Amino acid sequence: MINDEKLLDGRAVANGIKEKLKSRVSVLKERGITPSLVTILVGNDPSSETYVRMKGNACERVGISSKKIHLAEDTTTEELVKTITNLNEDDSVHGILLQHPVPSQIDERLAFETISIEKDVDGVTSAGYGQTALGFGTYPSCTPAAIMRIMEDYDIQAEGKHAVVIGRSPILGKPVSALLLNQNATVTTCHSRTRNLASHVRQADIVVAAVGRPEFIKGEWIKEGAVVLDAGYNKGNVGDVEYEQAAERASYITPVPGGVGPVTIAMLLNHTVDAAEKTLN
């Protein structure tokens, strides 16, 4: 049995964020502004449809307007770029989210880069990443932001700790490494070409799993007392970390589901409201 005191309860963190958002949204609406997120879905990937629906529902529950644009499977890069450009120019839109993956004929990176940095509430542009990494970014990617928010809410300090991040994707492994580094952790970034992954994980005070492979990180690799943040979400409702075994050794651990996931969505909403508030100035 896992000690409840160890649990990093993402749902509770997310609810705390959403409660505050509701009152911020009320203030905005009194001033004539409805925060607005537009999500773009290209093609018919069922799990992407689910994600987009979940995000839309979450928006509505805090009073954010959520518009979905559903483009056909055979959309071209040019058409997608045009859609994004129009949204960039639309003052009633505060945030733009392009659900990925997109169909293979599309240049995904070019599409991401088209999103204007002021509306990049999902934190996918290289410009946003560069600002985040250099310490003055506005909207880091939502999952890295969620991980940092969970740590903050549970008063887990990164300073002086050795953080080991497994994964180096542009929206997860790389930016979470950057955020931990900026909070004065010593950061090791591991990935598919890392030799002897176990030896790196065994040294970590903070483990961030961002691989996308079920139970890839073994519980016995976790150092006694380490903090485990599992951003994985794989088929069968399991994370990237062998949960039960890891929980025995960890001082804190995020469950899957109910850990990083709900906070990721809350951060997306938070960024959208931030973007709407900026239009007041």
Added chain:
Amino acid sequence: MINDEKLLDGRAVANGIKEKLKSRVSVLKERGITPSLVTILVGNDPSSETYVRMKGNACERVGISSKKIHLAEDTTTEELVKTITNLNEDDSVHGILLQHPVPSQIDERLAFETISIEKDVDGVTSAGYGQTALGFGTYPSCTPAAIMRIMEDYDIQAEGKHAVVIGRSPILGKPVSALLLNQNATVTTCHSRTRNLASHVRQADIVVAAVGRPEFIKGEWIKEGAVVLDAGYNKGNVGDVEYEQAAERASYITPVPGGVGPVTIAMLLNHTVDAAEKTLN
């Protein structure tokens, strides 16, 4: 005595780059284009003046036009930004280098960010950093680019190696960490808040020293056979690594001077010629 076979000879690498640049510059000039770098120096810091002069002389030796703009010590951020904006708009200028540090009344980051990414041959903008870190950047910062170039010329593979970078500045520690990661090294970034630095360095297959403190990295920390790249250059002509002792253990090591420094300048010239060649398209 240090075995010459271990030496990573930066002067030789730099000379190789510069020889190729001369012929590229000739081709450009035949087509009516003289590659042009403008360096901006603000105030009267003697070592900054020396650096700017060295860069200017290096430009001239390969046929790049080098113009120096020397602004007064009491220049405002606004004045500096205006100077940069004018250079951004001047088609005859291919590269802009703002020598730092700038006097304390100036918002250095804002000034850097003003440089247009097409002319950011020194790799100081956050946008350029973001592109570099996500793997499609054009002009990484020159010292990180130099370190990668030295490794390439000596056929030192990063793939699967454990690289430990000591330093996290925006133009050195962070981008060199990113470049090594993109070449499939497992990367640990250490800094002033790192606990037990020695234990990290002892594990490294590749050590990049980017601290700016003389002989801060002890020779006895270096693992037998490790590659040591010392980007430090401190008073008394010493690097960040205890050279003699490190060289006994390393398989390869950059001397100071004559290691990373000359290649850094060559990369600046290389980026400037790249930028000039882009105007042909």
